[in-house]
Amino acid sequence: MEKAQFQNKTSVGYADPRVDELLKHSIRTQLESLLKSKITTEQRIQLLQKSFVDAMSLVLSDTKVAHQQLVKAFESMYDQAVQSLAMAELSQDVLTRQYVSETGLIMSPHNCKHTIKDVYRIKGYARGIDKAIAAKLKNKPSVTILYPACGPFAPLLLPLLSYYKHEKRYSSEQIKVILVDVQPGAILSLQQLVQDLQLEDYVLQIEEADATKYVPNLEIDLLILEAMQHGFTKEGQLSIAKHLVQFLNIDGWMIPQNVSVRGMMVIGETEFNQQWKDVKYSHSIHVDRAAQQDRVELGEILSINKSSLLDMGEVELADGIKVIPANQIVLPTGIADMDQRILAIYAHIETFSQEVVGQYDSGITNPRPDMTFYVDAKPREVEHTHFVASSGDAVQFYYQLSGLTGFVPVKI
Structure with a gap:
């Protein structure tokens, strides 16, 4: 034009x-x-x-x-x-x-x-x-x-x-x-x-x-x-x-050949503040070992590659809203401070032949805190956007395709 x-x-x-x-x-x-x-x-x-x-x-x-x-x-x-x-x-x-x-x-x-x-x-x-x-x-x-x-x-x-x-x-x-x-x-x-x-x-x-x-x-x-x-x-x-x-x-x-979207439960102050205090810029090479050890990894929520895309099914809900069934995870037990942790979702991107965009290398791979996801704790005032679960619960994740995209957890 x-x-x-x-x-x-x-x-x-x-x-x-x-x-x-x-x-x-x-x-x-x-x-x-x-x-x-x-x-x-x-x-x-x-x-x-x-x-x-x-x-x-x-x-x-x-x-x-x-x-x-x-x-x-x-x-x-x-x-x-x-x-x-x-x-x-x-x-x-x-x-x-x-x-x-x-x-x-x-x-x-x-x-x-x-x-x-x-x-x-x-x-x-x-x-x-x-x-x-x-x-x-x-x-x-x-x-x-x-x-x-x-x-x-x-x-x-x-x-x-x-x-x-x-x-x-x-x-x-x-x-x-x-x-x-x-x-x-x-x-x-x-x-x-x-x-x-x-x-x-x-x-x-x-x-x-x-x-x-x-x-x-x-x-x-x-x-x-x-x-x-x-x-x-x-x-x-x-x-x-x-x-x-x-x-x-x-x-x-x-x-990219594969995008692996993963979840972890973290202490927000440790993950997003303390580990970056003494470095000049955020990058995967600067991730603090102590902060890594403090994380509770939940595993992969969704993998996006040629094979998974070709096999990927959709679920259509009311009003034409479409979602993709992602992975199911079981929330770990025995974590003493789980009620103080928040869910952080991040992507690890494999572009081709061992070339990657890793955690904190870019804005697109920075872990994103989800302040609506509660484990072993309840918000003071429960809103419809809040998800509340307990250690040991099985959680099925769905990926919302319609409108502003993102993950929707559902307790099984």
Whole structure:
């Protein structure tokens, strides 16, 4: 669609405090862009391409790279990508449009743009995708990649493609990409960014579509997907994966290859505060051993991979609400302070060939506390959202697909 179609929508209500906060940030971003626009278009594009290549050179390096060096490279990549976003000339409501669909939260392009500076999320995915592409191209001349819900920057793939082109590692004859997003603003940004990166030959299609309903017109070798928030809540990762996995070739792969969602009972102060007091940034390598030993692991609640998706059944409740039966767990007994513990749900992501995004490596893998889940204790005032159980109880988890996604525990 043409840019002009999206510029004539209802004007933003600037008196709304939430919108005004976004507006101020957008204005600041645009003013910064104007200051930087003193450089020529050619210089801007060169800086953009260099920032993408430099970041991926560090990510794919087999030698250890310092955290601050990675952060600096990713900040540069973000700063340059935002320049392309500014060039796409999105209206304020297109930039900030965010809503809940039938299958989860649809984030605004404004909020999605920050993913490109999530160092260890992108590192885990990029290294996995790089290995998957190499493995595919050993046995076939080209690989077709589908990347749905990719946001305004397609950050798991466009930086890699920039690196491949610069290093002459893989040509556009070897890699063909389809980018899909439901947000008009993301599409406009993607078109601008792909043009600025000069990756048009690699990108077959940029489609504005709901990924839970999109039907590709080509056979897919790799499905790349990351539409998650911590605790595997809110966004539509599972609905998208469940729909699109059917379009993979019989030997096609989904990335991540496996997402294991797990639960544990923790002391909140120990888990979320004390163990991070003496470290500069949260990461799986900095998880405190004493805090780990203090956890009561409940095990895996749900596993999402190609096989489980193809076999996964749905239960439809009243009003068309859909849920997925997840795993059943038995709450452990003999834990003296169980009544003081809270449930924390976290994801461990295996992208491909031992490349992972581990606990605390990214916002999407940070354990999410569930303050409505009580074991051996009762809230002062029981609300309909509270779940109350006792040690030794069997609990069946379901995953809600409709609206804001998340887990629903049911006592057996």
